[in-house]
Amino acid sequence: MDKFKKNNHFHYSITGHKNQPLILFLHGFTCDCQDFNPIISLLSKNYCCLAVDLPGHGETRVIGDESCYNMPNTAQALIQLLDDLQIDKCLLFGYSMGGRLALYMTLHFPERFEKVVLESASPGLKTEKERSHRLQADLHLAQKLENSNIKDFLLNWYDRPLFKSLKNSPNFDKLIETRLANNPLELAKSLRNMGTGNQPSLWEKLAQNQIPILLLAGEYDDKFTTINTEMASLCPAATLEIVPKAGHNIHFENIDKFVTVVRQFYD
Numbered sequence: 456m457d458k459f460k461k462n463n464h465f466h467y468s469i470t471g472h473k474n475q476p477l478i479l480f481l482h483g484f485t486c487d488c489q490d491f492n493p494i495i496s497l498l499s500k501n502y503c504c505l506a507v508d509l510p511g512h513g514e515t516r517v518i519g520d521e522s523c524y525n526m527p528n529t530a531q532a533l534i535q536l537l538d539d540l541q542i543d544k545c546l547l548f549g550y551s552m553g554g555r556l557a558l559y560m561t562l563h564f565p566e567r568f569e570k571v572v573l574e575s576a577s578p579g580l581k582t583e584k585e586r587s588h589r590l591q592a593d594l595h596l597a598q599k600l601e602n603s604n605i606k607d608f609l610l611n612w613y614d615r616p617l618f619k620s621l622k623n624s625p626n627f628d629k630l631i632e633t634r635l636a637n638n639p640l641e642l643a644k645s646l647r648n649m650g651t652g653n654q655p656s657l658w659e660k661l662a663q664n665q666i667p668i669l670l671l672a673g674e675y676d677d678k679f680t681t682i683n684t685e686m687a688s689l690c691p692a693a694t695l696e697i698v699p700k701a702g703h704n705i706h707f708e709n710i711d712k713f714v715t716v717v718r719q720f721y722d
Contacts, residue, residue: 462519463532467507471499476569476721477545479537480506481553483575483704484649485609485634485642487513490550494706497714502546502721507533509553511645512637524648526655530560534567543567546721550574550706552645555654561668562660572717574671575679575703578657578686590652597643597650605639606631620675620702630707661690668693669720673701673708 468488478498480491488506495504508515510524510532517523523532533556537545547568549557554576561571580586600608609631613622621627647653670687672680674697687695696716701708 462517462523463510463529463536464516464518465507465532465536466514466516467505467536469503469505470495471501471503473503475501475503477503477505477542478721479533479542479545479547480504481533481547481549481557482506482509482512483551483553484645485512485612485637486550486553487633487637489513489633491706493710494714494717497710498718501718505540505542505545507536509556509645509649511641511643511649517641517644521644521648524644525653526556526559526649529556529649530563533560534564537567544569547571548574548717549576551576551703552649555579555651555657556649558657558668559655561666562657562664565664565666568666570667570669570721572669572671572720573683574705574713575673575676576670577651577679577682578661579651579654581656581658586652586654586656588652590650593646593650593652597646600639600643600646603639605637605642606635608639609634617676617678617703620673620708621704624708626707658689661686661693664690664692666692667720669716670695671705671713671716672697673703673705674699675702679703 482490487508491506510517547557554573561568670683670693672683683695687693698705698712706713
């Protein structure tokens with residue numbers, strides 16, 4: 456474990472009283488721990504909230520090679536962080552990329568988590584062919600990220616159908632501004648190593664999970680509603696809730712409903 460501590464200098468925030476149940480928050484691609492500030496302001500009266508900048512994002516610094524950015528090594532490094540903070544067991548939340556990572560951690564370190572919320576997450580791609588095709592696409596995008604203006608990249612990234620409802624939000628421009636603080640070279644490393652193309656498939660492990668999981672998908676997000684419906688059918692410990700008036704980024708698009716649902720599940 457020592458090498459993970461040496462290679463990852465995590466930036467994180469802790470909000471709320473440490474005697475309260477603790478939630479570990481894992482953000483999505485191009486985000487950072489501040490993405491959860493509006494949620495944490497509503498939850499921190501009842502929970503201690505630990506939000507972490509994942510490798511390639513925010514102020515976290517990776518000293519080791521690019522393998523430190525992949526899912527298995529990032530998961531191990533986060534477990535080391537929990538150990539350093541003397542957190543034996545906690546609640547877990549992950550959004551999108553952070554949701555994929557949270558699912559990996561749940562399946563590989565089940566003794567560390569009591570309940571898990573996955574927002575707009577997936578177990579990865581099922582076949583080697585799908586993963587190979589996606590990896591090539593991720594590598595191409597990473598190259599564009601390294602060679603283009605970060606604002607142009609972000610506008611193109613959020614121009615995908617997945618984020619159609621998010622783009623219609625009156626606060627979308629503000630969201631883009633917060634993303635500009637990221638380092639494009641670091642984001643590219645994350646995309647190459649933590650992207651869906653490089654992620655090990657977790658589909659076959661869903662049935663063995665015994666940790667209570669709440670799957671959240673937005674009603675406007677057809678792709679992840681389909682994925683999460685199948686996940687719920689394969690994982691007896693998982694329940695699915697479709698959140699109204701939201702697409703892929705539920706906690707941004709319908710924060711009140713999101714907080715209500717999450718609080719009910721964690722309680």
